Amino acid sequence: MKKVIEVDGKEVGFKATALTLRLYRHFFGRDMISDMVKLRKAYMKASELPEDASDEERKEAQLSALDLEIFENAAWIMVRQYDKTAAGEAPDEWLDGFETFSIYEVFPVILELWAFNQKTTAEPKKK
Numbered sequence: 001m002k003k004v005i006e007v008d009g010k011e012v013g014f015k016a017t018a019l020t021l022r023l024y025r026h027f028f029g030r031d032m033i034s035d036m037v038k039l040r041k042a043y044m045k046a047s048e049l050p051e052d053a054s055d056e057e058r059k060e061a062q063l064s065a066l067d068l069e070i071f072e073n074a075a076w077i078m079v080r081q082y083d084k085t086a087a088g089e090a091p092d093e094w095l096d097g098f099e100t101f102s103i104y105e106v107f108p109v110i111l112e113l114w115a116f117n118q119k120t121t122a123e124p125k126k127k
Contacts, residue, residue: 001116002082003109008098013082014075016113024077032077035070036114042067043107063103071103074110 004013024032042063063071072091079094080087088094095101 001113003113005106005109007102007106008100010098012079013086014078014109014113015082016078016117017081018117020077020081020117023081024074027077028073030070030073032074036074039067039070039074039107040111043071043103043111047104068103071107071110074114075106078110078113 001017002013002015004011006012021032024030024035046063072095076087076091076094086094088097
């Protein structure tokens with residue numbers, strides 16, 4: 001599945017296929033399934049925080065540096081699959097091309113592509 005969105009005034013394409021997991025593991029040496037489950041939980045906690053939340057609640061709900069790195073790596077892999085030239089050689093090179101890059105703007109797209117890619121086409125066997 002492919003999707004193009006505007007990020008910092010630029011059109012950015014994302015793509016997720018069966019190759020996504022393998023590329024993520026190859027480039028980062030980590031399991032993308034585990035990382036995406038962890039990141040989704042952290043993102044949902046942070047994005048659902050009420051406006052009147054206390055400072056303590058806000059601090060607890062903030063995304064960690066590792067969460068942000070997982071997000072950036074997953075986004076880069078999907079951009080790389082869409083267009084290797086636009087992605088550059090590494091996430092740092094790609095991210096350096098933006099003035100701002102909001103996880104709250106991009107992560108819903110990553111989740112949508114991820115969810116679509118995780119669907120199975122197998123039918124359950126009846127007993």
